[in-house]
Structure formats: C-alpha cells, structure tokens
Amino acid sequence: MSFLHSLPRRALLALLLAAAAATTACARNPASGDDNEFDTAVDGRADLSLPAGIRAERDLAYGPDAQQTLDVFIPARAQRAPIVLMVHGGAWMLGDKAGRGVAANKAARWLPRGVIVASVNYRLDRRAPNALQQADDVARALAFVQQRAAGWGGDPARVLLMGHSSGAHLVSLLSADPGIAERFGAKPVLGTVALDSAVFDLVEIMERRHYRFYDRVFGKDRQVWLDNSPYHRLQGTPRPMLLVCSSQRSDSCPQADKFSAKAQAAGARVRVLRVPLKHGEINGQLGLAGDYTSQVEDFLRSVGVLQ
Numbered sequence: 001m002s003f004l005h006s007l008p009r010r011a012l013l014a015l016l017l018a019a020a021a022a023t024t025a026c027a028r029n030p031a032s033g034d035d036n037e038f039d040t041a042v043d044g045r046a047d048l049s050l051p052a053g054i055r056a057e058r059d060l061a062y063g064p065d066a067q068q069t070l071d072v073f074i075p076a077r078a079q080r081a082p083i084v085l086m087v088h089g090g091a092w093m094l095g096d097k098a099g100r101g102v103a104a105n106k107a108a109r110w111l112p113r114g115v116i117v118a119s120v121n122y123r124l125d126r127r128a129p130n131a132l133q134q135a136d137d138v139a140r141a142l143a144f145v146q147q148r149a150a151g152w153g154g155d156p157a158r159v160l161l162m163g164h165s166s167g168a169h170l171v172s173l174l175s176a177d178p179g180i181a182e183r184f185g186a187k188p189v190l191g192t193v194a195l196d197s198a199v200f201d202l203v204e205i206m207e208r209r210h211y212r213f214y215d216r217v218f219g220k221d222r223q224v225w226l227d228n229s230p231y232h233r234l235q236g237t238p239r240p241m242l243l244v245c246s247s248q249r250s251d252s253c254p255q256a257d258k259f260s261a262k263a264q265a266a267g268a269r270v271r272v273l274r275v276p277l278k279h280g281e282i283n284g285q286l287g288l289a290g291d292y293t294s295q296v297e298d299f300l301r302s303v304g305v306l307q
Contacts, residue, residue: 053077054111057152062120062144063137070120070141071097073107078153082160082190082305083116085145087138089165089283092129092217097121101280102164105287113306116154118145122170129217131166131228135173135180138163142174143186160305161192164283168197169230172259175238176230191240191303193296196282198245198252200259201231205251231259240269242299244282247274271299 053076059069088095088102097119107117122137146156163171174181175192202225226232245252253274260270275292300306
C-alpha cells in the first residue's frame, strides 16, 4: 500500500490542501520560507490516451518495495529504440509516475518519433524522506530498464535520464556520481535533462535562508548536505547534461550555473537553458509544440535520442 493510501482521510485532505496552496507559491523567493516545490505532486493522474499500436506496461516492479514500480510506453514496431526514463518531482515526499504533467505530453510527443518513454515511482515518506535512498531507487530502475530494454524493442545503450524538481535533483546526483548507478549494475546513459532542480549545492542552500521543508528532507548534518549535493558529488566528466531553469525563480538558475561551471571545467558538455515558465509549467509544457520543447529536442538530437 502506498504512503498516501495509508493516511487517515483527514490527514490526506490536509496534505492535499497544503500541496494545492503551495502550488500558487511556486515562483516565490526561498527567502520567504514558502514550501514551493509542492507544485504538481498530487494534482491527479494524467489521462494518457495511447495512439493505435502503442503498447503500455504499467506498474512493473523493479524492486521489492511496493513503491518501486514504473510504467513503460512502447512505440509500434520499436526496434533498438532510445528510451527516456522520467523521474517525477514532489519535494522528495509526494508525487506519482502517472501524475498530470509528468509523462503525458512527453509520451504524446516522442512515442510517434520512435522513443520509448518510461516513468518511475520511488520510495516516498513524508515523515522521514530520504533523498539518497530515492537516488538508489532511480539507479535500480535505470538498471532494470536497461536489462529489459531489448524485450521492449529498445536499446539499452541509448537511455536518457530526465527528472523534474526533486526528480531533477535525483537524476543530477546519478549524473554527477556514476558510482551510484554502477552499484546496481546500471550502465552509462546518453545524457541527462534536469527540469528546474534548484538543488545542486545543498551546502550553500542550507547555510542561507531556505524553504522550510528542506529541513525535514535534509536535516542539519553538513555531511548529509554534501552527500546530497550534485555539485560536491561530481566525479570526473559527466555525460552531457541540459539544465532547464525557471527565470521566474531566484534560486534555480544560479544553482544550475554553479554546477554547470564546475562540470564544464571538468570537460563536460553542460548547457543551462533559462525559460520564462513557472516551476510546474517547465514539466507540464515539455512536449507541447513551441520553442521550449524545440530547444530540449535539440539536446535530445545531440545525444542520439532523436534523429
């Protein structure tokens, strides 16, 4: 049973109301203390209507925990197809692989272009969230996808990681320190797209005024901050990365710039893409026709996901 299903009715209602209220604050300054990453975490499941010939495999277990599941959407006649593995956000405490804005527009856009789209759940606990455990879950899911790829008509050597918000933090951790994924038998990926993470140097964040819920997620131990920082976990030269950030936020782009500078100094190809969209819109609008999607697709073509 999922964490949300285990909550009493009144507690669940309070949680939903808190998430909805925080959605309206998603572009505010962290100095205000607003918990703005409860953006689209519990906003309902997407109605993902599949075109003819598209095959879906849902709730595949990649680990022993009930929350360790993923959905896979497979194009018709897939043959050595690239794979986008999408990791939802939700402040490391909420969210779902089938949430509105997570995979629907991306799948509708890229499935007809021959791309397999997978969307992953991972262990969530509002009382005691553990981001490093969640990074391990994403690593385990990546290894699972690579192992199963051939059976779906996919290419295990052509997987791209993508995540939004806290999910962007998790995929950035895997990109910065490949050893996380290697422990679970995962192979290198083509690249990573981080959609408005705002968390690359957690030490810098926690030593300043920050969102209140960060204290619940990351505590007061500086070593925990270091361990959860892609900036400080950076090992060698990471695979190509696209860091999308909202120009409407004060915290997201500076964090992306700082990580990008360090990764580029190590020889990596990293681009920071500033977009004039709100935090949730960066996720939900990816896949819709327009300049934003086109720029992301330029990166996907550059790493071999799209032709």
